[in-house]
Amino acid sequence: MAAFLLRRILQSLVLVWIVLTITFFLLHLAPGDPMARYEHPDISPETVMKMRGQLGLDRPVIEQYFIWAAGFARGDFGVSFRYNRPVGEILAETIPNTLRLTVASMALYVLFGLALGMMSAARRYSAFDRLNTIVALFVYSIPSFWLALMLIMLFSLKLGILPSSHMQSLDSASMSGIPLFLDRARHLVLPAFVLGVASAAGLARYMRGSMIDVLREDYIRTARAKGLPERSVLLKHAFRNAAIPVVTILGMSLPFLLGGAVIVEKIFSWPGMGGLMVEAIYTRDYPVVLAVNFVVAVMVILGNLLADTGYAVLDPRIMSKETGR
Amino acid sequence: MDGALQEPCRSCWSGGWARFRKNRTGMAGAVIVTALYLMAVFAPALTPYDPISQGSLPEMRHHAPGGDHPLGTDKFGRDVFARVLYGSRISLAISFLSVTISVIVGALAGAAAGYAGGWVDSVIMRFVDALMAIPRLFLLLTCIALFSNSIPLVIILLGATSWMATARLVRGQILSLRRQDFVAAAESLGAGGRRIIFRHLIPNTLTVMIISATLRIGGIILTEASLSFLGLGVPQPVPSWGRMVFEGREALLGAWWVSTFPGLAIIITVIGYNLLGDGLKESFDPVHFG
Numbered sequence: 001m002a003a004f005l006l007r008r009i010l011q012s013l014v015l016v017w018i019v020l021t022i023t024f025f026l027l028h029l030a031p032g033d034p035m036a037r038y039e040h041p042d043i044s045p046e047t048v049m050k051m052r053g054q055l056g057l058d059r060p061v062i063e064q065y066f067i068w069a070a071g072f073a074r075g076d077f078g079v080s081f082r083y084n085r086p087v088g089e090i091l092a093e094t095i096p097n098t099l100r101l102t103v104a105s106m107a108l109y110v111l112f113g114l115a116l117g118m119m120s121a122a123r124r125y126s127a128f129d130r131l132n133t134i135v136a137l138f139v140y141s142i143p144s145f146w147l148a149l150m151l152i153m154l155f156s157l158k159l160g161i162l163p164s165s166h167m168q169s170l171d172s173a174s175m176s177g178i179p180l181f182l183d184r185a186r187h188l189v190l191p192a193f194v195l196g197v198a199s200a201a202g203l204a205r206y207m208r209g210s211m212i213d214v215l216r217e218d219y220i221r222t223a224r225a226k227g228l229p230e231r232s233v234l235l236k237h238a239f240r241n242a243a244i245p246v247v248t249i250l251g252m253s254l255p256f257l258l259g260g261a262v263i264v265e266k267i268f269s270w271p272g273m274g275g276l277m278v279e280a281i282y283t284r285d286y287p288v289v290l291a292v293n294f295v296v297a298v299m300v301i302l303g304n305l306l307a308d309t310g311y312a313v314l315d316p317r318i319m320s321k322e323t324g325r
Numbered sequence: 326m327d328g329a330l331q332e333p334c335r336s337c338w339s340g341g342w343a344r345f346r347k348n349r350t351g352m353a354g355a356v357i358v359t360a361l362y363l364m365a366v367f368a369p370a371l372t373p374y375d376p377i378s379q380g381s382l383p384e385m386r387h388h389a390p391g392g393d394h395p396l397g398t399d400k401f402g403r404d405v406f407a408r409v410l411y412g413s414r415i416s417l418a419i420s421f422l423s424v425t426i427s428v429i430v431g432a433l434a435g436a437a438a439g440y441a442g443g444w445v446d447s448v449i450m451r452f453v454d455a456l457m458a459i460p461r462l463f464l465l466l467t468c469i470a471l472f473s474n475s476i477p478l479v480i481i482l483l484g485a486t487s488w489m490a491t492a493r494l495v496r497g498q499i500l501s502l503r504r505q506d507f508v509a510a511a512e513s514l515g516a517g518g519r520r521i522i523f524r525h526l527i528p529n530t531l532t533v534m535i536i537s538a539t540l541r542i543g544g545i546i547l548t549e550a551s552l553s554f555l556g557l558g559v560p561q562p563v564p565s566w567g568r569m570v571f572e573g574r575e576a577l578l579g580a581w582w583v584s585t586f587p588g589l590a591i592i593i594t595v596i597g598y599n600l601l602g603d604g605l606k607e608s609f610d611p612v613h614f615g
Contacts, residue, residue: 014451015451015454015455015458016458018451018452018454018455019455019456019458019459022452022455022456023459023467026467026468026471027467027470027471137596137599137600138592138596140595140599141543141547141591141592141595141596141599142588142592143547143550143551143554143567143570143588143591143592144551145550145551145554145567145570145571146570146584146588146591146592149570149573149574149577149584149588150584150585150588152577153577153578153581153584157577157578158578255457255458255459255460255461256460258460258463259460259461259462259463260462262460262462262463262466262555263462263551263554263555266555277463277466278466278555278557280470281466281467281469281470281557284470286470289466289467289470292463293459293463293467296459296460296463297458297459300458300459300460301458304458
């Protein structure tokens with residue numbers, strides 16, 4: 001197990017390094033100058049030159065790459081062109097917010113995906129199953145930004161029962177304990193729903209297929225033959241085995257959720273990494289773009305690593321294949 | 326000659342079409358997609374309004390659906406139905422062209438990796454892994470940060486950021502085809518690598534490629550719409566569905582139709598392509614897609 005993990009971690013580190021190098025050269029070799037926005041009659045060319053020097057933009061690209069890579073290795077992400085603050089500080093503020101949103105969405109995603117998939121498989125070809133398939137196809141095709149606006153229109157503007165933006169109320173500073181928790185939970189409902197439940201359609205279809213395969217196995221017939229109630233056949237025997245391949249899908253769905261978070265954070269004014277990324281694009285704030293890509297790539301690769309490990313733990317056959325024993 | 330030396334199943338095509346015509350999902354998708362293309366082509370005949378020029382604002386803005394304007398007007402007094410119609414041109418053209426780019430790049434990369442093997446394979450596939458580790462929207466935004474947005478740029482970038490799945494698929498196919506006897510036969514007759522790839526291997530992966538391209542178009546349409554929604558896709562004032570949804574959000578309560586209808590257009594288009602792709606998959610290649 002240790003050797004398996006070590007190899008996977010090393011592979012992942014190499015992967016992160018390749019991702020960063022690609023992004024770095026993309027950003028630095030392409031046309032477009034981050035200093036262009038300081039071209040202003042009131043700012044002398046000398047000042048711009050000086051700033052260029054301070055930011056290291058006057059050196060050859062290769063040299064910039066090594067300086068930047070050395071900094072990255074030490075955990076120094078550089079200084080944001082726009083906010084003139086260390087990127088590390090900005091990330092430390094936004095990452096927890098994005099995590100809160102993604103974790104909540106992931107929970108909804110798994111819950112709805114697995115439950116709907118399992119119920120569909122248990123009543124295969126029933127009216128419920130057919131309805132599920134049709135709804136899944138529809139949900140799968142909805143653009144998240146449109147769904148978000150429609151939900152805001154209904155629940156925030158028409159009914160006025162849920163807030164339409166931000167992570168907490170303006171007067172939340174005066175709250176604490178349970179009221180604060182409830183306030184934040186209310187703000188989380190719509191964004192987490194858009195991000196999580198909308199992507200659950202794909203997971204449900206996958207779970208349905210996996211479950212149908214498992215229900216054909218001999219041990220399910222044995223379980224039924226010895227008179228176990230259908231409920232425990234489904235939940236105990238079938239579910240556990242059907243969920244194993246789904247673990248891999250969970251790992252792969254992380255890029256999907258993080259990508260979706262960009263849009264959802266923008267619409268709901270959620271102070272996370274996605275919104276930060278969009279702002280950084282508008283203003284060509286390269287250090288921020290690079291750092292956000294780095295964090296996202298690490299999250300995605302970590303997710304895959306966890307999924308692979310989880311898969312290996314749940315299904316011992318994988319391990320023996322990997323180690324050749 | 327022994328049947329084992331023949332290439333697998335060119336005649337599957339005719340059987341596939343027969344199956345496809347009986348496939349209700351696939352046919353429904355085909356009808357929707359065809360109807361959309363017809364609407365895009367004949368847009369000027371279907372509406373008297375211009376999608377871009379603005380009417381006199383005080384009289385024309387935010388008309389509710391009905392009467393002269395079946396889907397209402399937006400805040401600049403432009404007819405929403407006309408804008409949705411003309412918007413289909415942008416959406417269909419962009420998605421079709423970028424999926425073509427992505428299939429070509431993906432097929433070349435996958436074929437090179439699968440046929441050459443060794444370090445070429447490792448380099449290409451590690452590059453693919455690295456690109457797939459960044460969510461597509463982040464990758465796209467990073468690239469867009471470098472240029473100012475225009476329609477050709479959006480097409481190229483959407484293609485350039487979505488070829489990786491095709492590369493993996495084609496590589497897998499080529500690896501399994503390589504071991505078959507007809508490739509050994511071609512090699513023993515003295516065919517070179519390029520001839521084997523383009524004459525024998527790629528034609529045999531075409532079915533799988535076309536199906537996966539159809540299934541991916543929906544996702545590309547959604548991504549293009551998201552970019553335009555963020556103001557980083559199709560530039561103004563060209564009517565694009567994503568941007569129209571964005572413009573409607575200022576008056577969600579008073580003029581709900583401005584955001585709602587372009588969104589429905591996106592959904593119908595994506596559903597159409599997904600149904601078509603599912604139908605093709607079930608009729609032509611049940612094996613590889615399960």
